[in-house]
Amino acid sequence: MKIRRIGDRKNRNRAIGKGNEVSNISTLPVSLLLEIFLRLGIEALIYCKSVCTSWYKLLSEPSFSDFYEKYSGTTHLMLPKPLLRCKIDYEPVYLLEFDKNWDCSVRLINLRLPKTVHTSSLVDVVNSCNGLFTLLFDELVYISNPITGVCIELPKHRKELIEMDEVLYKIGFSPSENKFKVMRHAYHTLNDNVINKLSILTVGVDKKWRRVTLPCRNGLFSYKWICLDGAFHWIVKDNNGSSWISTFDLAEEKFGRVSHPPDVNLDLEKVRLELYGNRLTLIDSSNELHIDLWTMNETKTWSKDEIFYSWFPTDLCPDEIFLIGILRNGVVLFSDSTSIIEVDVKGKRCSRTRVIHSLRISYRIMMYTPRFSSFWKDVMPSARVMSMFRRTSPELLF
Numbered sequence: 511m512k513i514r515r516i517g518d519r520k521n522r523n524r525a526i527g528k529g530n531e532v533s534n535i536s537t538l539p540v541s542l543l544l545e546i547f548l549r550l551g552i553e554a555l556i557y558c559k560s561v562c563t564s565w566y567k568l569l570s571e572p573s574f575s576d577f578y579e580k581y582s583g584t585t586h587l588m589l590p591k592p593l594l595r596c597k598i599d600y601e602p603v604y605l606l607e608f609d610k611n612w613d614c615s616v617r618l619i620n621l622r623l624p625k626t627v628h629t630s631s632l633v634d635v636v637n638s639c640n641g642l643f644t645l646l647f648d649e650l651v652y653i654s655n656p657i658t659g660v661c662i663e664l665p666k667h668r669k670e671l672i673e674m675d676e677v678l679y680k681i682g683f684s685p686s687e688n689k690f691k692v693m694r695h696a697y698h699t700l701n702d703n704v705i706n707k708l709s710i711l712t713v714g715v716d717k718k719w720r721r722v723t724l725p726c727r728n729g730l731f732s733y734k735w736i737c738l739d740g741a742f743h744w745i746v747k748d749n750n751g752s753s754w755i756s757t758f759d760l761a762e763e764k765f766g767r768v769s770h771p772p773d774v775n776l777d778l779e780k781v782r783l784e785l786y787g788n789r790l791t792l793i794d795s796s797n798e799l800h801i802d803l804w805t806m807n808e809t810k811t812w813s814k815d816e817i818f819y820s821w822f823p824t825d826l827c828p829d830e831i832f833l834i835g836i837l838r839n840g841v842v843l844f845s846d847s848t849s850i851i852e853v854d855v856k857g858k859r860c861s862r863t864r865v866i867h868s869l870r871i872s873y874r875i876m877m878y879t880p881r882f883s884s885f886w887k888d889v890m891p892s893a894r895v896m897s898m899f900r901r902t903s904p905e906l907l908f
Contacts, residue, residue, distance in 0.1 A: 641881025682737035
């Protein structure tokens with residue numbers, strides 16, 4: 511399978527020539543256009559934004575991105591490459607796109623790195639939320655939309671008085687404010703105790719990071735955070751051995767807690783949080799025979815499903831399988847480094863899709879929701895925006 515690059519000028523010119531007539535196309539009913547667009551992949555939709563003004567406006571509406579994610583039937587995964595030193599034209603991310611039949615196409619996301627990034631910097635794609643990435647280059651943090659090619663640099667955090675063991679960044683979206691916010695999580699160890707520090711920044715609004723007062727500074731935080739209904743969710747284990755699901759409301763900027771199933775031990779190595787149909791899901795892999803999926807209902811109660819290892823192909827070793835995420839239809843995705851494994855929990859069956867022989871899938875792979883809207887017009891109307899992408903990319907219309 512050949513890996514194509516998003517932003518190939520030859521492909522663009524072949525699809526959209528100067529002599530193409532678009533006057534009749536641009537007058538098609540919106541309902542018909544939506545039916546057509548739902549059948550297209552990301553690269554084709556990028557070309558469609560170049561056809562005419564009316565198509566560009568329709569595809570740039572934030573509501574279209576939500577519509578496409580719900581009804582297109584396609585699944586998108588982003589696979590960051592291993593950490594490498596920066597180059598002038600760097601391709602740090604694979605885009606894996608699966609259609610309804612689970613046929614897979616692979617694209618490379620081409621980046622043109624900002625001038626402020628030195629060639630000695632390590633590139634790290636940290637996490638994703640609502641189609642946006644957090645990119646980390648040493649101490650520089652960027653928010654990027656890999657589809658529209660827009661990237662902004664976040665203000666630098668003031669230097670810590672104490673050297674931190676690690677600094678992590680989480681991006682979340684507040685629907686009530688229509689704002690993206692980034693949480694900076696830094697921690698260090700003192701007398702065998704983990705001391706946490708949190709800072710928050712509203713993208714496009716704040717010029718400096720704001721310190722967040724933690725109700726409990728000591729303890730271990732789970733690496734995986736979930737943003738659901740405008741709030742971060744993560745697992746905390748304090749120094750006394752007590753564990754709970756902590757929340758942080760992005761609009762109110764207040765902490766809270768969510769009760770977890772009483773029979774589940776929140777072991778940070780065996781339990782993680784995910785989303786299932788926009789519901790909070792706790793995945794427990796502590797049992798040797800099966801994986802438990804605990805999903806929170808609207809009544810704040812938990813219901814359990816089980817995935818038995820016996821459902822998987824016999825040539826797969828359970829110790830080599832790792833979880834990717836849960837699709838909106840309830841299918842749970844796993845990988846064994848060479849393929850994507852789809853588990854239908856309700857149907858109690860499993861299937862496997864080979865990707866490509868040269869592409870090795872790592873635990874860093876993440877679920878991805880494409881966002882076609884213009885970044886600065888959507889949530890960044892007043893921010894200084896710069897492009898990190900190749901200028902030959904068809905999606906860049908400005």
